[in-house]
Amino acid sequence: MAGCSPPRGATWREHLLHLLARQGKIVAKDVAAELGISEDSVRRDLRDLAGEGLCQRVYGGALPVSPAVVDYGARRTVAPDGKRKVAATAAGLVRPGGVVILDGGTTALAVAYALPRDLACTVITHSPPVATALLEHPRAEVFMLGGRLFKHSAVTCGAAAVEAARNVSADLFLLGVTGVHPETGLTTGDAEDAAMKRALAARAADTYVLASSEKIGTASRYRVLPWEEISGLITDAAPHNPVVEQLAANGVGLLPAD
Template structure:
């Protein structure tokens, strides 16, 4: 089999099965694992797969810059945001992550809601300035422009001195084996620090992130309360994640034949 044919085979396998196991492909095609790994390296360098130990997973489309991400699945993000906003109780304290889905959550919060919002995102803070009863706490640090959030030692230290009832975090990849992932190591560390300061943590994940992976793990499944997604409840990955323990809050739209539900 020619290299171009192997490449097409790997991409087709990834689309059909959601992962590539190098040793299985090598055995099936009668080639060496080194050849498969080399093909996966080439595909990864083009941003077409996310390499993991033993093979590869679908790459998340949510790793582009902040401005570009605003045009990725906006309807799905709004459905997820609507369900997430419903979890915020009057008088409660919310830790709200940065990113485009979290920004949609900020816009979905009722204008008259009496709450405390703790965030490391200047864009989230700006979006909530028109909420007169929302107390806002902005955690400072180095600004990571890719996600419009603060990161680094100062931001993590600030996060360690707050507490909340609920944390809503965004990720770029949701996979039953790879867990919850994102594309930057410091951002992953900050998300862990924020989650650790809340009684409950829900993950915001519009459907394009389901079944994909990025380089750095944010949290294992047993560390989160639940997943909010607009992917269909019978999506194979959603079913696998549910079996791992987290609550699944469905934010499916009319096209899926269901109403958003928390």
């Protein structure tokens, strides 16, 4: 880790944030060895930063925190152009007469708006905003899965929603996540939301991940699915992005959103 010493006048906290931004991750033992301080000191600082929402702690260090863990209203202003590109590509996967499970979140909402107005299909969703958006699609049959409303993400979740999910089947699930990382996988910020996403993925023949570029290389607290259980990842991130290159090298199917 060349050049690990803090810039003159920088605090250890500022230095750790600088390393995280530059390298995309922090390995606590490596930072401690380079700086000649204890690993416990590095971990303590990382705990403090994580407590302020400035990083996501993982085993052995930390990763960038996803900007997509803010509340639903705030998320609508995050990377809208990237979400529209991802949504347009995802909408093209929905075939006439097909059955699609559409996740919650702002990218999934963009998919609902991107579907052709005259498309005859069936959409299953646990997102009230997605269902409402499809009122303008006269040939789309819409099935809402009920349960406890998780207001942070405007979706239903909990035992009732998971049970409802077990009674549906679909050709395609368009999955929203908050973090995409080669090591930590596909993650989101709430345990019940993660469980609901797994339940929905189990009911679809194919699962594609909606991942606008601000989510690439970041992590949230709860894992959703392992890489081998998805059919592909739709992203507007540049092909030469180091994380995208690593995902491709690991065999993850990538659908570029232009």
